Amino acid sequence: MAELLAQRRQATRVLLGTGWSTNYSTFGIANVVGDSTPDVYARLTSTGILNLYDFPPNNVSQVGTGWGNFTSFGLTDFNSDGKPDVIARDNSTGTVYLYPGAANGLLSPRTSIATGW
Numbered sequence: 001m002a003e004l005l006a007q008r009r010q011a012t013r014v015l016l017g018t019g020w021s022t023n024y025s026t027f028g029i030a031n032v033v034g035d036s037t038p039d040v041y042a043r044l045t046s047t048g049i050l051n052l053y054d055f056p057p058n059n060v061s062q063v064g065t066g067w068g069n070f071t072s073f074g075l076t077d078f079n080s081d082g083k084p085d086v087i088a089r090d091n092s093t094g095t096v097y098l099y100p101g102a103a104n105g106l107l108s109p110r111t112s113i114a115t116g117w
């Protein structure tokens with residue numbers, strides 16, 4: 001056990017990006033693009049724009065706007081279609097929505113999955 005812990009401490013970290021200060025809120029990490037490396041949905045706090053960061057190779061694509069008042073509940077394949085989906089709450093109403101994942105990391109129209117949150 002001690003040997004395993006020592007090995008973990010020596011693991012090499014990998015730089016994925018810079019400038020990730022308090023300007024961003026992450027909505028989840030999963031292999032969205034399908035290229036075998038994890039991708040990150042993140043909202044730019046100042047604008048409410050939700051971007052998908054595919055890194056490597058560090059491609060950024062805008063997924064949506066108007067996400068400033070949402071809280072992420074996570075990223076999972078909620079509808080069991082093989083693509084990660086975004087689950088998020090509209091903070092102004094307490095409604096939780098499913099945003100099904102679509103091709104290239106885009107999101108399909110949302111459906112309400114819970115209220116009162």
Ligand SMILES: [Ca+2]
Pocket residue numbers: 033035036037038039054055056057
């Ligand atoms: Ca990737």
Ligand SMILES: [Ca+2]
Pocket residue numbers: 076077078079080081082083084085100101
């Ligand atoms: Ca899905």
